Each structure stands twice: as structure tokens, then as C-alpha cells.
Amino acid sequence: MSIYDLTGRRALVTGGAQGLGESYARALAGAGAKVAIADLQERGAEVASDLGEGHHFAELDVTDDASWQAAIESTVNAFGGLDIVINNAGLEITSLITDIDPADAKKMLDVNVLGTVLGLKHGLRAMRPGGAAEGGGTIINVASVAATIAFPGISVYSATKSAIDRLTRVAAMESGKLGYGVRVNCIFPGLVPNAMGAGLANDVSELGLFDSPEAAVAAVVDLTPSGRLGEEKDITDALMFLASDESRFVNGAALQVDGGMGM
Numbered sequence: 001m002s003i004y005d006l007t008g009r010r011a012l013v014t015g016g017a018q019g020l021g022e023s024y025a026r027a028l029a030g031a032g033a034k035v036a037i038a039d040l041q042e043r044g045a046e047v048a049s050d051l052g053e054g055h056h057f058a059e060l061d062v063t064d065d066a067s068w069q070a071a072i073e074s075t076v077n078a079f080g081g082l083d084i085v086i087n088n089a090g091l092e093i094t095s096l097i098t099d100i101d102p103a104d105a106k107k108m109l110d111v112n113v114l115g116t117v118l119g120l121k122h123g124l125r126a127m128r129p130g131g132a133a134e135g136g137g138t139i140i141n142v143a144s145v146a147a148t149i150a151f152p153g154i155s156v157y158s159a160t161k162s163a164i165d166r167l168t169r170v171a172a173m174e175s176g177k178l179g180y181g182v183r184v185n186c187i188f189p190g191l192v193p194n195a196m197g198a199g200l201a202n203d204v205s206e207l208g209l210f211d212s213p214e215a216a217v218a219a220v221v222d223l224t225p226s227g228r229l230g231e232e233k234d235i236t237d238a239l240m241f242l243a244s245d246e247s248r249f250v251n252g253a254a255l256q257v258d259g260g261m262g263m
Contacts, residue, residue, distance in 0.1 A: 004244040007032035010079035010133070011243070012071070014062050014119060015089030017044035019194050020142070023232040024086055027240055029055060033084065036075040038062075062089045062115030068122040076126060082133035084243050085123035087116045087164075088142045092157045092196065094203035105156045112160035113167075116141050120171045120184070128180035136181025140242050141168050143254065145190045148262030149223070153204040161188075165254050172252030183251045185242045190230040190258030191220050197229070226259030234259075 011028045015021035016037035029035045029051045037044040037051075038060035048057040056078040058071040076082050091111040093104040120139060127137040146154050147161035164186055172184040191197050201213035210216040221228060238257040241247050256262050 002027065002031035002240065004031045004240050004246065006084075006244060009033040009083045009243075010036075010075070010081050011084035011086065012036040012038050012058065012075050012082060012123075013086040013088055014038045014060060014115070016086075017041040017047055019196055020189065020192065020232060020235055021086075021088040022047055023236045024088060024239055025051065027236045028084070028086075028243065031240065031244075033243075034079050036071075036078065038071050038075070039089070062087075062118060063110045065118055065121075068118045072122045072126050073132065076132045081135065082123075082126050083135070083137040085119060085127075085137070085139045086142070086239070086243075087119035087123075087139065089115050090142065090144075090161075092154065092200060094153045094200060094207065095156070096153065096207055097155050100156060108156050108160050112157070113163045116164050116167055120167060124171065124175060124180055124182055127182045128175075128178070138183045138185070138243060138247075139171070140239055141184070141186035142239075143168075143186045143188045145188050145256070145258040145262045147188060148256065148258075151220075152209045153207055154200070168254065169252045176251070183247075185247070185250060185253045185255065187235065187238055187242065188254060188256045188258055188262060189235040190224065190261050191217075192230045192232055192235065193217075194232065220261070224259040224261040225263070228259065230257065230259060 013025045016025040017039040036056040037048040038058045045057040060071040061067040126133045143164040144161040146158040168186040175182045201216040
């Protein structure tokens with residue numbers, strides 16, 4: 001059972017069909033929120049169904065403005081409102097700077113940066129006074145410890161996650177200045193041993209940056225004062241704090257959830 005009570009809240013989670021996004025969605029539902037899984041993967045509908053009656057699947061291409069409009073509208077129609085938007089969808093393609101494929105760089109910029117920009121745009125428009133779900137709320141953007149460290153092989157990904165921090169702060173200021181009543185924060189997750197984390201360890205090893213995937217993981221742990229990798233629950237608990245009223249005076253913040261790696 002969650003220590004936070006989100007009964008009656010309505011949430012949309014991008015990239016909620018797998019990984020940390022799915023973990024966020026399950027935690028929100030466990031705290032009493034109605035959750036919309038917003039994803040391109042068909043598994044998103046399965047996750048929404050598995051959460052139980054009253055949850056929702058919204059097909060969403062985070063890089064497409066019209067797709068965002070439709071996903072927000074379907075969520076508001078399904079729930080009668082919207083209180084929480086989690087901009088979680090992200091893409092990481094490992095490469096040495098000297099070998100970057102422009103097409104791969106554009107994909108990461110589109111998904112990670114443009115996707116967050118559009119999530120902010122449509123989340124704020126919906127929750128501000130006069131919007132489809134007026135009444136305020138909270139938006140949480142998912143950055144990464146990659147934004148705060150110089151880890152080899154992930155230059156473009158790191159740049160996109162740094163951009164999310166700046167977007168968060170400006171959006172929080174605009175929301176406040178214009179009286180939208182929407183708090184905007186972001187979290188910086190550390191490396192988690194899920195599919196994405198394992199893929200990164202394999203990739204940097206194949207690039208010759210580390211002797212093996214195990215050596216790559218050991219290097220991350222060595223850089224982390226807490227002395228271990230993160231667990232999905234570590235990250236999810238921090239996100240739940242930002243989604244709840246317990247963080248009511250936290251706005252424009254970047255919460256590092258990385259065991260101290262990026263300090």
C-alpha cells in the first residue's frame with residue numbers, strides 16, 4: 001500500500017507500457033489514481049487493463065502534436081479531468097561522438113526533447129483555467145543522471161536530458177506567472193538494472209569503453225556514494241512524492257534519485 005493518497009486524481013503516463021513508466025503507472029494506481037497509459041505499444045492496453053477497472057489506454061506518439069491533443073482529449077473524456085502528467089517516454093541510442101548517426105541523434109531529440117515539450121504544452125493547456133481539465137495539477141518530467149555526469153557513449157542522450165531540466169524550470173515559471181495552478185518538476189533517475197540499463201551496459205562494452213557489461217555496471221556503482229544501482233521502487237517512490245500534496249510547495253525542482261552519483 002502506498003503512503004500517499006491520490007484517490008480521485010487522474011494521471012497520464014507516457015511510455016507507460018514498460019520499464020520505469022509501467023512502474024510509475026502501477027504506483028499511481030496503487031495510491032488510488034485513475035491512470036491513462038499513453039504509449040504507441042499495444043502492450044500499453046494490456047497494462048491499463050491489468051491495472052483494473054477504470055483505467056485507460058491512450059495511443060500516443062509523443063513527437064506528434066495532433067497525437068498529444070487526441071490523447072489528452074480521450075483521457076479527459078474517460079476520467080472527467082486530468083491532474084497529473086508524467087512525461088516519461090524516452091529513447092537512448094549509444095554511440096561514440098565520432099560515430100554518431102544524425103538520424104539516431106534526431107530520434108533522441110524528437111522523443112526526449114520534443115516529446116517533453118509537447119507534453120508540457122498540452123498538459124498545461126488542459127489543466128490551466130479554461131482548459132479541458134481546468135483546476136490545476138502537476139507535471140513531472142523524467143530526466144536522467146546522464147544529464148549531470150560525463151559518462152562515455154551517451155552524449156546526445158545526456159544533452160537531451162539536460163534540456164529537460166531547463167524546460168522544467170521555465171515551464172514552472174510560466175505556469176506561476178500566468179496563474180495556471182500547475183506545478184512542474186523533474187526527476188533524475190540513476191541507472192536501474194532493467195532492460196534499458198542492461199542494454200546500455202552491453203552497448204558501452206561493445207564500443208570498447210569497458211571490458212565487459214559487468215565492468216560497466218561496476219564503474220557506475222563505483223561512482224555512486226550509496227554503493228549500488230537503483231531499483232525501480234527507489235525512483236518510483238520519489239516520483240510519487242512529487243505527484244502528491246506532500247510536495248505542494250516544491251516547484252521547478254530537479255530531484256536527483258541516483259544514490260549521489262550526479263552530485
